[in-house]
Amino acid sequence: MADEMNTIPPRVNTLEQGMHTLAHRVLVLEETHRETPHRLTKVEIAVERLPQIEAKLSEQGDMIKRGFIMTHGILIGAAAVWAFFQAGPQFLKFLGAN
16 A cells, blocks of 8 residues: 555656646647637638629629720721721722722
8 A cells, every 4th residue: 555655646747747738738729729710700701702703803804805806806997997098099000090
């Protein structure tokens, strides 16, 4: 029985060290993840907005395509008018006009 009594202080010391280590680890985890709820809320809001963002991007892409096509049309029209004024007299001479 005396031997059992001699082992109690070292065992209690080991338990105290283990509890101290666990308490420290819990504090570190709490400090590390203190902002997690706020960050998750931001992520949830961003995920909810993804369909709206995707729709706007698609709309902007369509607008860019229309603008590109319109710009090409304007440039082709301007080139046709320029060509008509530059080559028009030679073309009329070719056709036999005065």
